[in-house]
Amino acid sequence: DVKVTQSSRYLVKRTGEKVFLECVQDMDHENMFWYRQDPGLGLRLIYFSYDVKMKEKGDIPEGYSVSREKKERFSLILESASTNQTSMYLCASSKGGETQYFGPGTRLLVL
Amino acid sequence: AQSVTQLDSHVSVSEGTPVLLRCNYSSSYSPSLFWYVQHPNKGLQLLLKYTSAATLVKGINGFEAEFKKSETSFHLTKPSAHMSDAAEYFCVVTLNAFSGNTPLVFGKGTRLSVIA
Numbered sequence: 001d002v003k004v005t006q007s008s009r010y011l012v013k014r015t016g017e018k019v020f021l022e023c024v025q026d027m028d029h030e031n032m033f034w035y036r037q038d039p040g041l042g043l044r045l046i047y048f049s050y051d052v053k054m055k056e057k058g059d060i061p062e063g064y065s066v067s068r069e070k071k072e073r074f075s076l077i078l079e080s081a082s083t084n085q086t087s088m089y090l091c092a093s094s095k096g097g098e099t100q101y102f103g104p105g106t107r108l109l110v111l
Numbered sequence: 112a113q114s115v116t117q118l119d120s121h122v123s124v125s126e127g128t129p130v131l132l133r134c135n136y137s138s139s140y141s142p143s144l145f146w147y148v149q150h151p152n153k154g155l156q157l158l159l160k161y162t163s164a165a166t167l168v169k170g171i172n173g174f175e176a177e178f179k180k181s182e183t184s185f186h187l188t189k190p191s192a193h194m195s196d197a198a199e200y201f202c203v204v205t206l207n208a209f210s211g212n213t214p215l216v217f218g219k220g221t222r223l224s225v226i227a
Binding site: 004033035040041042043044045048058090092099100101102103104105 | 120145147153154155156157160201214215217218219220
């Protein structure tokens, strides 16, 4: 079975803090994705990566950056957390153009 | 560009009655279409997918969806709702898998409630 894990289920941070969300997949997938999920808005793509050290902006990249130093790991970074970044963050991975597999999500609260 | 519209934000059915969750898509090219389900406090799970093979697609837990190109629709159905079907459902579109690596575009979700 494909497994996508995220480092934390729940996270509480203060405004201005630097936040790291980690995602790891164990199926040697080339593609990895970060989404945020908000009520009534569905999932919106923040960043994605097709290969190590490659990254592409999604629909809402402002205020975020990413890092992909190893194939299995894709990190989402909030350089200076703000209250409007309080959300559920979902990581996904896929092989080629096939189905995306999702992690359990990290619920981030920024105070 | 692709987009997807889920026509109902909330659907409520009685246990044992049919389920219909509606989805319309827009895509310039041959699309791949998916339905994902998210139970409370859980990650997203793939229910079924259409990738230009049979237009009637069967998924897990008795769900199925029919791709209708003329109507640009991909509605999700189930003959008889079960209490465990209560969840959030997302319709998703992307370019056909053979067109390369394209991110998914999600609808805003339909919350399904099942009444005993």
